[in-house]
Amino acid sequence: MTSSLEKERVRSHREAQLEELRFTLHLLRQSPLVIFGIVLIVVTVAAGVFAPFIAPYGPEERQWAKSLQPPSLEHFFGTDETGGDIFSRVLWAIRIDLGLALAIVVGSLVVEILIGCVAGYFGGKVDEALMRVTDVFLAFPSLILAMAVAAALGRNLYNLALSLVVTGWAGGARLVRGVILSEREKLYVEAARAVGAARGRIMFRHVLPNAIYPLLVSATLSLGGTILGFAGLSFIGFGAGSGMAELGYMIALGRDYLYRFPWVATFPGLTIFFIVLGFNLVGDGLRDILDPRLRR
Amino acid sequence: MTTKEDVKKPTTLNKKTIMALVIVVIVLAATGGYYLWYIPAEQRRLAEEAKRAAEEALRRKNALIPRPDTFVHQVIGDPQFLDPATDYETAGGYIILNVYETLIFYKGGSAAKLEPLLAAEMPTITNNGLTYTFKLRQNVKFHDGTPFNASAAKFSIDRMILINEPDGPSWMYDTIKGAAKYMSSNMTDADAKAYLAAGGIEVVDNYTLRINLDRSYAPMLYILAFSGACVVSPTAVMKHGGVVPGKHNEWMDKNMVGTGPYKFVEWVPRQRVVIEAFEGYWRTPAKIKRAIIQTVPELGARELALFTGDADAVGIPAANIWDVMQKDPWVKEGKPTLRTDLSLKPTGTSISIYAAYPQFAINYIGMNVRIKPLDNKDFRYGVSYAFDYKTFITDIANGFMEPGKGPIPKGLFGFDDKVTTFSYDPAKAKEYFAKAKAAGAYQDGLKLSYFYNAGNEVRRRGGLLLKDSIDKLGVGFTIDVQELDWPTFLAKTRRGEAPVFLLGWVVDYADPHDFAQPFGHSKGTLANRVGLKIPGLDEKIMKAAEITDPVERQKAYTEITNIINQEAYYVWVGQPTGYFVLRDWVRVAIDPELNIPTQANPMYYGYYLYTMWKGYEK
Numbered sequence: 003m004t005s006s007l008e009k010e011r012v013r014s015h016r017e018a019q020l021e022e023l024r025f026t027l028h029l030l031r032q033s034p035l036v037i038f039g040i041v042l043i044v045v046t047v048a049a050g051v052f053a054p055f056i057a058p059y060g061p062e063e064r065q066w067a068k069s070l071q072p073p074s075l076e077h078f079f080g081t082d083e084t085g086g087d088i089f090s091r092v093l094w095a096i097r098i099d100l101g102l103a104l105a106i107v108v109g110s111l112v113v114e115i116l117i118g119c120v121a122g123y124f125g126g127k128v129d130e131a132l133m134r135v136t137d138v139f140l141a142f143p144s145l146i147l148a149m150a151v152a153a154a155l156g157r158n159l160y161n162l163a164l165s166l167v168v169t170g171w172a173g174g175a176r177l178v179r180g181v182i183l184s185e186r187e188k189l190y191v192e193a194a195r196a197v198g199a200a201r202g203r204i205m206f207r208h209v210l211p212n213a214i215y216p217l218l219v220s221a222t223l224s225l226g227g228t229i230l231g232f233a234g235l236s237f238i239g240f241g242a243g244s245g246m247a248e249l250g251y252m253i254a255l256g257r258d259y260l261y262r263f264p265w266v267a268t269f270p271g272l273t274i275f276f277i278v279l280g281f282n283l284v285g286d287g288l289r290d291i292l293d294p295r296l297r298r
Numbered sequence: 299m300t301t302k303e304d305v306k307k308p309t310t311l312n313k314k315t316i317m318a319l320v321i322v323v324i325v326l327a328a329t330g331g332y333y334l335w336y337i338p339a340e341q342r343r344l345a346e347e348a349k350r351a352a353e354e355a356l357r358r359k360n361a362l363i364p365r366p367d368t369f370v371h372q373v374i375g376d377p378q379f380l381d382p383a384t385d386y387e388t389a390g391g392y393i394i395l396n397v398y399e400t401l402i403f404y405k406g407g408s409a410a411k412l413e414p415l416l417a418a419e420m421p422t423i424t425n426n427g428l429t430y431t432f433k434l435r436q437n438v439k440f441h442d443g444t445p446f447n448a449s450a451a452k453f454s455i456d457r458m459i460l461i462n463e464p465d466g467p468s469w470m471y472d473t474i475k476g477a478a479k480y481m482s483s484n485m486t487d488a489d490a491k492a493y494l495a496a497g498g499i500e501v502v503d504n505y506t507l508r509i510n511l512d513r514s515y516a517p518m519l520y521i522l523a524f525s526g527a528c529v530v531s532p533t534a535v536m537k538h539g540g541v542v543p544g545k546h547n548e549w550m551d552k553n554m555v556g557t558g559p560y561k562f563v564e565w566v567p568r569q570r571v572v573i574e575a576f577e578g579y580w581r582t583p584a585k586i587k588r589a590i591i592q593t594v595p596e597l598g599a600r601e602l603a604l605f606t607g608d609a610d611a612v613g614i615p616a617a618n619i620w621d622v623m624q625k626d627p628w629v630k631e632g633k634p635t636l637r638t639d640l641s642l643k644p645t646g647t648s649i650s651i652y653a654a655y656p657q658f659a660i661n662y663i664g665m666n667v668r669i670k671p672l673d674n675k676d677f678r679y680g681v682s683y684a685f686d687y688k689t690f691i692t693d694i695a696n697g698f699m700e701p702g703k704g705p706i707p708k709g710l711f712g713f714d715d716k717v718t719t720f721s722y723d724p725a726k727a728k729e730y731f732a733k734a735k736a737a738g739a740y741q742d743g744l745k746l747s748y749f750y751n752a753g754n755e756v757r758r759r760g761g762l763l764l765k766d767s768i769d770k771l772g773v774g775f776t777i778d779v780q781e782l783d784w785p786t787f788l789a790k791t792r793r794g795e796a797p798v799f800l801l802g803w804v805v806d807y808a809d810p811h812d813f814a815q816p817f818g819h820s821k822g823t824l825a826n827r828v829g830l831k832i833p834g835l836d837e838k839i840m841k842a843a844e845i846t847d848p849v850e851r852q853k854a855y856t857e858i859t860n861i862i863n864q865e866a867y868y869v870w871v872g873q874p875t876g877y878f879v880l881r882d883w884v885r886v887a888i889d890p891e892l893n894i895p896t897q898a899n900p901m902y903y904g905y906y907l908y909t910m911w912k913g914y915e916k
Contacts, residue, residue: 062762245779259618262600
């Protein structure tokens with residue numbers, strides 16, 4: 003005889019995933035801010051990727067006689083103090099800033115996941131030791147530490163990126179460790195251990211995928227913060243120098259002309275503003291969307 | 299026989315005539331009075347009223363001047379020391395100019411004419427230039443009441459030599475008898491005693507000082523006008539640590555007791571220096587009663603202070619001159635001349651930009667022959683022809699620069715307009731680079747480092763311009779413009795480790811030797827940075843310093859300049875044009891002979907406040 007239970011179709015894994023996705027998009031549509039954030043990110047990433055094709059001038063193409071000219075048809079954002087086209091330089095600078103920020107965040111993520119997982123899963127003395135190390139790095143004011151590292155290794159973009167990885171991983175590691183600790187106690191972990199799975203396999207195949215969501219949110223949010231930190235340090239004078247196209251550095255150069263020629267600093271500044279705004283909005287949105295409690 | 303009627307006629311005529319005459323006279327008198335007395339009187343009255351109205355308007359305008367007795371000046375740099383015996387930079391030199399005095403000093407706006415200051419008259423020079431005898435002014439007092447006399451003067455100069463700060467001004471005075479020997483010794487007490495016993499500086503009587511030299515030295519008078527020879531109060535020095543050979547007096551580094559029109563009030567390091575008019579000054583006391591010199595590194599803050607009136611004068615770099623001045627054709631032509639009209643294009647907030655005058659300073663790019671391929675002369679010729687001089691002057695210095703011709707600046711004796719120089723010639727540059735490459739001096743792909751110090755916009759842009767100039771030629775190498783922080787930059791250039799760099803040299807004393815020696819002598823401080831060694835030039839330079847006939851001396855410096863230029867160690871970027879930016883209520887004295895503000899004297903390191911005051915009257 004047919005039972006009422008058989009009436010429920012068994013959904014395949016693929017179908018379940020699609021349903022998740024549809025639900026996510028539904029949530030997304032309900033939040034215009036997140037859409038705005040996504041648009042901002044897409045626009046800036048496209049600008050950076052296609053810069054070689056869109057930018058009318060090179061990143062360091064100077065026309066000395068045309069310095070400090072206001073925005074016009076020929077120079078959309080005007081020219082800077084050496085006669086470089088600000089619109090082009092902003093496009094080229096987005097490549098550097100976004101690219102390096104991505105590298106920094108990914109680099110930090112690798113370190114964070116490694117340390118967080120090891121600390122969270124093994125616990126005990128290993129956890130204590132790693133967490134104390136993390137505490138030391140957390141205790142340092144990150145800007146000062148980044149400055150010190152950059153000053154010691156030399157002023158260029160790569161050392162700056164390295165110094166930001168060095169100072170940035172501590173917070174994320176704590177987060178990863180916390181998530182691992184809570185996941186560790188869950189039933190599926192014990193089940194996996196009962197079945198005989200090796201520790202590494204449990205960690206990376208079972209625990210980590212569940213811990214990924216908060217990490218994703220944190221990474222997105224930190225991308226914005228990284229760009230700000232990067233630009234800020236370049237503004238002070240570490241990292242980019244001598245005419246390079248980099249957003250923070252361009253603001254520093256334009257600072258002396260704020261009175262009569264405000265466009266030199268304003269456009270790079272607005273660019274940073276919109277990029278960071280985009281990532282922050284998306285990060286916030288992601289947190290809301292991926293929050294398991296909201297989904298049920 | 300006359301009848302009664304006949305007689306009557308003349309009487310009627312007389313009456314009428316008289317009446318007519320009277321009327322005419324009255325009319326004439328009235329008209330005359332009107333024109334000759336009433337109108338002029340009215341005019342006088344109106345003129346007086348207008349004058350009084352103008353005076354009233356002036357008084358009201360003057361009443362609006364903020365801080366009428368105080369002068370606020372915002373500058374970029376903080377002094378290093380305030381002791382004339384040890385300080386050797388312009389920020390300290392500015393304050394020293396107002397608080398201390400030398401025996402002789404530059405007259406008005408002239409960098410060539412000297413006049414007695416603490417001396418009563420110019421010295422008599424005897425003994426073939428070996429002896430200088432000064433009669434000193436009497437009734438001069440130091441700020442602490444000590445009377446000024448010959449022993450105070452001797453004390454001050456001896457002290458400067460005994461301290462012998464290695465990065466200070468004492469090196470210039472090494473022709474004084476016994477000084478050279480002391481400066482090359484270990485500066486022990488015995489050495490100090492030996493120097494004092496050598497009798498370089500003698501007190502003949504209370505108001506007569508004699509300076510004896512080891513050898514005749516043409517620039518000596520100008521060297522005595524430099525602040526190293528300022529007179530300090532012996533009482534103050536002895537009260538606060540005395541004189542220790544080879545060591546600074548820390549109190550004197552931070553405090554000042556002189557004879558100048560201003561006395562020291564306070565120095566808050568990296569913030570401000572405050573000085574006050576000395577009411578017991580030996581001339582009429584200064585009109586500006588108090589001066590505050592604030593250190594404000596941020597350009598925006600300085601500009602704001604200027605526009606709001608919080609500052610009476612600020613330092614504006616030439617790169618930002620358009621912030622305070624309309625772009626004026628005479629500046630863009632690249633040849634600003636000395637202007638005699640005293641306020642150029644005031645902006646809406648009434649600012650005066652006074653006179654543009656060539657400063658005694660040289661901006662140059664140094665090519666260090668210790669580093670390949672700069673040891674190849676063709677390569678250096680290539681660089682010298684590749685640099686776009688005109689663009690630097692018009693677009694980076696905004697026209698506030700004279701083209702450079704050699705180590706000696708225009709306006710100083712020894713300058714020759716007709717020496718052989720390089721010009722911007724890309725074709726020739728390519729030729730020379732090809733020659734250098736053919737000789738194996740460099741290979742394609744070379745990156746030559748150019749260093750500049752962080753924050754220095756002119757040097758950064760100069761490097762970028764050089765890079766652009768050379769990239770345009772496409773000769774197989776490029777300039778790598780690198781930023782270094784100041785201490786590293788200084789260390790690298792001083793140690794001769796910087797391949798290519800842009801620096802400037804400012805005058806110490808108005809004599810060509812002050813430029814020829816540092817640039818051209820193998821032991822010169824700038825020559826050392828590029829590894830300059832030109833055979834035979836050292837002797838020529840030392841000899842030229844002693845020639846007394848001006849025609850012969852000029853010939854010697856023309857030859858020296860040509861020799862230095864031929865070897866192409868330096869790219870003469872230019873000679874900066876000086877100017878000062880003031881609120882329009884600041885008045886400066888005019889040199890009647892040269893018809894320029896005395897402030898335009900290229901030997902002043904800052905404002906000589908004694909010749910300035912605040913007010914709107916002409």
